[in-house]
C-alpha cells in the first residue's frame with residue numbers, strides 16, 4: 333500500500349488537470365447509471381477499504397493507467413510462494429467477473445474461513461479487477477480507442493506501441509511475475525437474456541485452455557487441470573452447467589498468450605452481458621463464478637490440482653453451436 337500512496341501523490345501533483353477532466357466526464361457515462369456494477373472509482377474505493385481492513389498480507393499497486401488516465405490497480409493478498417493472477421473486465425460490458433473477484437478478494441483479505449486461511453498461506457493471489465475501466469464506464473467491449481484489449485496480449489514486455497495500454501500494463505506486470513497460472517474472467521451472450529424468460533436451470537458458463545501451436549505443452553496440461561477442477565465444481569450443481577468455449581488459436585488472446593509464455597491459463601466465460609439480465613440472474617452468475625474461481629484457488633493451494641487428470645477435459649461438453657438443437661442463439665465468439 334505504501335508504494336501506491338506514493339504513486340498517487342506523485343500522480344496528483346503531475347496530473348491534476350487530467351484527473352479533473354476524467355471525473356467530470358464520468359458524470360454522464362452509462363456505468364454511473366446502474367447500481368449493480370462497479371464504476372472505476374467504486375473499485376478503487378473498494379480496494380482502499382480492503383487495504384484498511386485486511387487481516388492478512390495485502391498490497392495495492394498501480395501498474396499503469398488507461399488511455400483516459402484511469403488507474404489500473406492490482407491487489408495482492410496472501411503470503412504464499414506460489415503466485416496466481418486474475419484479470420476481469422477486459423471487455424467493459426462484462427462486469428460479472430469484477431463483482432465475483434472483488435467478493436473473493438474481500439473474503440481472502442478479511443475472513444477467518446478455512447478457505448481464506450488455506451489459500452492465503454499457500455498462495456499470493458494477484459487481481460486486476462477492472463482491466464478496461466474506460467470501456468467499463470461506457471459498458472462497451474473496447475477501450476476508449478476502440479481497441480479490443482483481449483487481442484493485444486502478444487506484445488513484448490516494455491512495448492510502447494500497444495493500442496491497449498491496459499493490456500500492456502498487465503503484460504509488464506505478469507510476465508516478470510511468472511505466475512503458476514492466469515485466469516481471465518469474461519461473460520458471453522447466452523441462452524436466456526431476460527430474467528422473466530429464465531427457467532432457473534441454465535446458468536451456463538464456458539471455459540477453455542490454450543490451444544495455440546506456440547503454447548507450452550506443460551502449460552496446456554496445467555490449464556486443462558484447471559478446467560477439470562472447474563468442471564467438477566460446476567457439474568451436477570443446481571443451476572450450473574459448464575461447457576467448452578469455442579475459442580480460437582491466436583496468441584494475441586490472453587488465454588493463448590500466457591500459455592505460450594509457459595503459464596497455466598484459463599478463460600472463464602459466465603453467461604450474460606450487461607444488458608442481458610436482471611438482478612436475480614446477476615446474483616446467481618456471481619455466485620457460480622465465485623464457486624468456479626474458489627475451486628481452482630483451493631485446489632492450487634492444497635496441491636490437489638496437480639493430481640487432476642488433464643485428459644478429463646474430454647468429459648466437458650462443447651458449448652451448443654449456433655443454430656443447433658438446444659441452440660446457442662448467438663453466432664459470435666466474443667472471448
Ligand SMILES: [Zn+2]
Nearest residue numbers: 423518666667
Ligand atoms: Zn469478453
